[in-house]
Amino acid sequence: xxxxxxxxxxPGAGHVYxxxxxxxVIIFLxxxxxxxxxxAMGGVMTVDSRNERWWFIADMFTGVHGxxxxxxxxxxxxxxxNEDGQAQRLGQLDPAQQQALLDKKLSDxxxxxxxxxxxxARAFAGVAGLLNMMxxxxxxxxxxxxxxxxxxxxxSQGRQxx
Amino acid sequence: MNGWTLFxxxxxxxxxxxxxxxxxxxxxxxxxxxxxxxxxLRRLPLEILLLCVYLVxxxxxxxxxxxxxxxxxx
Numbered sequence: 001x002x003x004x005x006x007x008x009x010x011p012g013a014g015h016v017y018x019x020x021x022x023x024x025v026i027i028f029l030x031x032x033x034x035x036x037x038x039x040a041m042g043g044v045m046t047v048d049s050r051n052e053r054w055w056f057i058a059d060m061f062t063g064v065h066g067x068x069x070x071x072x073x074x075x076x077x078x079x080x081x082n083e084d085g086q087a088q089r090l091g092q093l094d095p096a097q098q099q100a101l102l103d104k105k106l107s108d109x110x111x112x113x114x115x116x117x118x119x120x121a122r123a124f125a126g127v128a129g130l131l132n133m134m135x136x137x138x139x140x141x142x143x144x145x146x147x148x149x150x151x152x153x154x155x156s157q158g159r160q161x162x
Numbered sequence: 163m164n165g166w167t168l169f170x171x172x173x174x175x176x177x178x179x180x181x182x183x184x185x186x187x188x189x190x191x192x193x194x195x196x197x198x199x200x201x202x203l204r205r206l207p208l209e210i211l212l213l214c215v216y217l218v219x220x221x222x223x224x225x226x227x228x229x230x231x232x233x234x235x236x
Contacts, residue, residue: 015198025191033190034187040168042172043169043170043171073175120180127190131194131195143179151202
């Protein structure tokens with residue numbers, strides 16, 4: 001259970017916890033690079049909890065990377081909403097009008113993520129999450145099977161024990 | 163672009179340049195997948211390279227195929 005939690009929170013940490021340090025470091029660097037390349041292309045609105053639910057769920061599998069990006073996106077969203085008391089005005093609008101107003105504010109702030117960059121940016125960030133999901137399952141399965149360390153280490157330990 | 167900040171503002175990239183991003187994406191998928199699958203870490207670079215080539219060629223082929231289908235029948 002701890003391996004699963006660690007693998008989700010910090011990509012690669014589950015493998016390090018299971019004694020697979022090299023693999024853990026490679027996973028940490030690769031997932032981090034994939035996710036942040038996506039955010040570098042798409043900006044702060046790449047992780048969008050309001051309009052891109054499926055990508056958002058995939059993003060959240062990157063653990064700390066996704067959580068930091070979600071917090072940044074939420075902070076920017078709330079700042080835009082609260083400019084000039086807009087939040088109160090938005091309450092009087094229907095959802096379509098609210099969305100149109102928010103889209104305009106994002107566009108004015110230079111933060112609107114538009115095609116074709118949005119697809120590629122969200123694909124990078126989302127694929128990072130899906131790749132980490134695979135690593136989480138791997139760490140959880142290794143933990144359940146009681147496998148620790150590399151196979152080569154276990155063979156050499158077995159030879160020393162004979 | 164005045165006041166542009168990395169990780170905050172989106173980049174302006176054209177579609178054809180974005181297509182090249184398929185290569186790093188395939189590389190990252192190959193690295194992660196092979197890192198957890200390969201038995202012996204010494205074989206890791208070769209396995210990653212092979213999978214990356216397969217992915218790039220496969221997806222490029224699929225893209226070209228779908229482009230031809232779309233051009234001819236739609």
